[in-house]
Amino acid sequence: MAKKPKDPNKPSRISQIRQSYQITKKSDPRIGLILLGVFLVAGAIGFGLLYLVFPDTLVFPIIFGVLLGTLAVLIVFGRRAQSAALASIDGQPGAAAAALGMLRRGWKTDPGIGFTKQQDVIHRLVGPPGIVLVAEGNPNRLKPLMSAERRKHERVADGVPIHEVYVGNAEGEIPLKKIVRYVTKLGRNLKPAQMTDVLMRIKALDANRSNIPLPKGPVPTSMKGARSNMRGR
Template identity: 60%
Template sequence: MAKQAKLDKKAAKAAQTPVDPAKMSRRRQLVETYRMTKKTDPRIGLWLLGAFLVFGVLGFVIFKVLPGSGVIEWILAVVGGLLFGTLAAMIIFGRRAQNAAYGQMEGQPGAAAAALRMLKRGWITEPAIAFNRQQDVVHRVVGPPGIVLIGEGNPTRVRQLLASERRKHERVARETPVFEVVCGRGEGEVPLPKLVRHVQKLGRNIKGAELTDVRNRLKAMDANRSAIPLPKGPVPTSMKGMRGNMRGR
């Protein structure tokens, strides 16, 4: 009995321990993402079923009218219907899962940093390069537009923090554009669901060798900073895995 109780305790502890999405299988990532989405979007199953049926029928009809005869015609129609239905369901799933993840993260410390992980290759995201006692924080993204400073927290305080960081960055990278973005729902702020798209639309101002030079300059500047911990919050861990899901990895 004592041995069984110990095994049950270990199993319960293992179930509570979060698993790194990067170490999950593709199937496990999809299951965890679905569970996360269902918490804030209870009708996700109906949406997926509806999309599969509607576009499945559409695909069936399209392939049915293609030239062919007999068994081959029906096989093509069925396969076409399955392909159309599955593709439509995955697209709907990706969009609604993304909205659900943003909804769970919004308003929590570190939410902007988690969202910026969605940026593709060619972007370097560095969370919490500046931080104050009130938990206002500035993250940095280095990419084609130049240097993008993203602040989250109290709008007034975070703008002061951004201005201070901008001056520091302009001193070490004078010819590199520096952008300031405040993540939030207020006037002049960028909502969390639109943050990544907003950053991507800032243009292309630096390339290859210039980007490497800027990164080296920033590393030298950061070496003089004291270690600043990223504020912890209940940010959904499946966001990492969902990035791969929505890219169709």
């Protein structure tokens, strides 16, 4: 079986990690020292634990310590890289859509289902909590748009919980870096079969919408790398 030709425009995994590290270092200059410390502490713990089991040899404790230290570094770096990537796009149009793309399986994300000429945007999530309408932009312009979207969804998905979320740093808004965690804690009101039914019901609603080309600038390659690190791929 012939190998699929490598896309020359697609960055390698090493290149993605390097870009993630560079962006993270801009907002977190001590990231190198932090990762080194994490590696040493986790490695020492791993070495000590296995040395208690195999006191007559150093090979297994050393190998286990290196593996545990590396795993700890990957976990810490993935989290800090995600935070740095979100900080680098915070406030830009489409930033919330990029952040919501980090959600794991079980969520259906539809960016830009509602918008204004000033690039205020409403995104939609369908997941365990029900329907989540996520707004980013000017709150005064977004409120009537949010009310209109809520009414549209209530007509086609009667009885399904609808949550309204505004992304921002003002009172009553959710900061971009916390948006993923926030929506995942909204509860579990829909089972997978119910989600399928909801998606079918709102399909007709979306068929009558005009498409919005979301800005392509806010999502750097490092964001994709950070998302992959968080998902363990």
